[in-house]
Amino acid sequence: MMTIREYKRAESLEEAWQLNQKKPNRVLGGMIWLKMETINVGTAIDLSGLGLDTIEETEDGFSIGAMVTLRQLEEHPGLAAYTHGAVKEALRHIVGVQLRNLATVGGSIYSRFGFSDVLTLFMAMDCSVELYKGGIVPLRDYAERPYDRDILVRLIVKKEKAEFFYQSVRNSQTDIPVLTCAAARLADGSYRIAIGARPLKALLYAFPAQAGVPAQELARKLADEVTRQVVTGSNMRGSAEYRRHLAGVLTKRAVVELEARAVQEEN
Amino acid sequence: MQITLTLNGIKVTEDVAADMLLIDFVRAHGCKSVKRGCETSNCGLCTVFLDDKPVLSCSVLAARASGHQVTTLEGLQAEAAEFGAFIADQGAEQCGFCNPGFIMNALALFRENPYPSEEEVKEYLSGNLCRCSGYEGQLRGIMNFLAWKKQKEAAE
């Protein structure tokens, strides 16, 4: 059970940061997971008054405030267009709209849960997090860091010439995933494949362009490569072996899909 | 701590504990339609509107709702009766315990998307669990309601 002694709607990032330096204090995200913890929080720090709830799109990229909800993310037309619908595909399974109206991007990314669709999704993009004190850190580095007491301010996605594809396997439609796979094919034909819910947090596998390899063969090659490299584990939703198998299947499908799109583009 | 929020159109100011959840706050203020079905944000029974967006009141601090508008089914009686009649005509309300949350979220859907397809209905309401109905009767009721609404609007 969670208890909270005090609630504070921070008036500045500095105030939020100061409060967050005290051990029993916690920054509130969407409260979906915090609520389920057995924890005695001193001061709950609410960032909702700091204007961090907007998505800004420029020619170069997206700036996504930490308090943007998953629902805002999935409904954003710019992100939908940029990712070819991958954002919506990554989020639509997460329980229901009422939950996604609460869960925040900052909460999801800060928590770095193994099963996170959000982390897997952004991992395949050129994405960084902006920390109040720590500055801008590439997401894939941030994902490896231990939890600290900095404040995650926003997510920065740099636009690239790339196509994205998102898949997940779930035992039931609104369950957390057994395995997630976000894939990016860059204009030069190189690939980034993020595999999450292994069940540990998402890892990124990068592959250089392989000129002249037919789509099916490339798909098989990258699938074999990911299957070989991926480290998986077992839990009640699936075994390590099954997850390894799925990593290969989803990688193969992603490459087939993205190669087909590339061909379409050329025509 | 003191909070002030608007509950079903009425301003309420009160001292609450920092960890009081919105579901407990609204129930204590007579909004008994708001139900708790789980502790893991999975069931959708506690759905309320926070500034017109459907949210799980079990996952919102009452303190966080301070300064905002909160709406429960008690504040939407006419709409609930109008739409709910179509659920009743299918017998799909069954035990009724999931109904307030389900109906709140359906009303939210109709506001966002006045004429959703069956697939859109299923997707939007996927976070509203029901153990009695098998969902089919709810879907029939929704589609009948939408057809009725369309006809009514055409006539106007």
Place this chain on the structure above:
Amino acid sequence: MNTVNKPFRKKDAMQLVTGQPVYMDDVIPQDCLIVKLLRSPHANAIVKTINTTVAKKVPGIEAIFTWEDVPQDAPRYTQAGQTYPEASPRDRLLIDRHVRFVGDVVAIVAGKDEKCVDKALKLIKVEYEVLEAVLDYHTAKDNPVLVHPEDNWVSLCPVGADNKRNLCAHDESSSGDIDAVLAASDIIIDHVYHTKACQQAMMETFRTYCSIDTYGRLNVLSSTQIVFHARRNIANALHIPKSMVRVAKPRIGGGFGAKQTAVSEVYPAFVTWKTKKPSKIIFSRVESQIASSPRHEMEMHVRLGATKDGIVKGIDLYTLSNTGAYGEHGPTTVGLSGHKSIPLYGKAEAFRFVSDVVYTNHMSAGAYRGYGATQGLFAVESAVNELAHKLNMDPFELRLKNTVQEGDVMPAYYGAVNTSCALDRCLVKVREMIDWEHKYPMRDMGNGKVRAVGMGMAMQGSGISGMDVGSATLKLNDDGFYTLMIGAADMGTGCDTTLAQIAAEVLDCPLDNITVFGADTDTSPYDSGSYASSTIYVTGKATEKCAMKLRAQICKLGAELLECAEDEVEFDGKDVFKSEDPAQKKSLSEIAYASQFGHMVPLEATETHTSPLSPPPFMAGAAEVEVDTETGEVKLLEFDACVDCGTPINPNLTRVQAEGGLLQGIGMTLTENITYDKNGYPEENSLFQYKIPARTDVGRINVEFESSYEPNGPFGAKSIGEIVINTPLPAISDAIYNAIGTRFYELPITPEQIAMAVAEKQK
């Protein structure tokens, strides 16, 4: 007919859809004691010492009770909602020093709010002597570790129970020479099937409120299907006279059998009885998942013999059932696994059905829709599907060659005659609904996707024959409206409405002219309760009889007012009039008021009904699935089913019963898993881990009716509530077999099992 077989709205429908406060926690005073339970972390242990001194000092704490407050050598009780003498053993104490599963009750804490109670729970110091636990039900029988070694354990009925052998029940029944029949069969299907302890997962968790009334009696307001049995169970648990207990139910947020066991009642009852202060308990979802009354886990060994033409000649079934730490519904559920599966095959010449129900250190099982039939039908129907495949025969065709017919004697159904049956018509209908001809057995859709179909059939009962009692009281009031009082419990199913439809039909009045009240042990006529698919068939018949009786009383008083003999008048629902001169009449309103003014004719009647038969409803169902052979994901595209429940009293409500039951069966087949950790704790302890279907998990569910006419039921009706859960298990399992060529004998069938089976085959 005017009201029966019509799709009326439920009488409470508009109240429910507009969210009115009608459930337990909505209608009770806010300031009552909050009751919570300290639960055992061990599967089998003795509480050596328990210290509540510090916990009791938490401000706001009213009382903490432990085993020291409960005489350990006093008579035990059962929480099972069953007719006295209960078939379930009396094996519980309100708080037992010997705790028998992870979650068993160690202490009851009552305080002014949740916060202080939660704090106190953490401050109770318990020292356990941890014992070896029985966690594998295969090893339970005659295990040296006894779940119930105590001497005050008692079984009131001859069900073959023996606590010194970990046996909750044992039974054997047979007809014909099964060994000879199997030896002479052309083909034998021989497999072991396994189903798990699935949860009813009704949206409203277990909950009970208690207070002391004007007369010093314990008033219990509980979310229960069984007010009368609960009264007995509570009195037995507290060792107080039954006259001191009153149990009533408000609206119930779903039951499905879960609330046929008094899971939560005794704890606030004890607190209120001791403190004389109102108290309530509301189970958390975790408690509802880990310490409740789920389906009995069963393992069924089927040996089925048939001719090469596909005639089932004999079925030999052994069922091993895991009742967990306590025996609620243990001796009775197991019987249905054989008695409601074997009789479907009307040409069989012999059967044998042997069962053991064993105690283990898991949570106690209870009653869940289908009540053992679900498990048995999965096994037998799956075996028959395998038979059809082995004989290269269409499974529908094979069924049509074998089904039990109207008029047949069913040896495995206690020798009863099949009084009404449209199973053949149901089969033909479902075959057509799903377009079996074009879809069977499978179609490759490319991209690793395969679509396939499968089917199964089912039967259930309508009440417990010769035992269940249903009653109805009807009275005529001012202006001529009626009050119907029942002891059956509407748990969302709509029986308040359907029973009123029956009464309205007999009384020739509009449905709105009847108000309904139920259920309260002080004022309702006796009823076994709403379970065993009994309400429409048993209580419905009582209602019909009661309305007939009241009609006669109305005529009697009408004749008196018209100053003629009773046999000279008729009643058309509005007026009592002279047959020979209809102009001479007295309106119902006049008669109602007359009864309140200087008359001795009671315009109130009570009738009670029981039935020597339990006519089975029948059903056929078929599934179409799309299997992703690479990921193993299964999409249920369509489930088609056809039910013979006799006359549907309210076609809307029977349809929704069917749709809802089917979805529960679908969940049991595909997503609802129970896995125990090494301590015997179910890991699926929340709706986050225990996945009941969401609406995005299923395609279409289509339901049709082919009705027989049951001569013993009210207006030809049989039951609907339970049978509907059974067909998805064998149908979906067989569809998956048709998709990938691997047969699964355990549920649920997970994507991992499917993907790995396909991968294995490809090696």
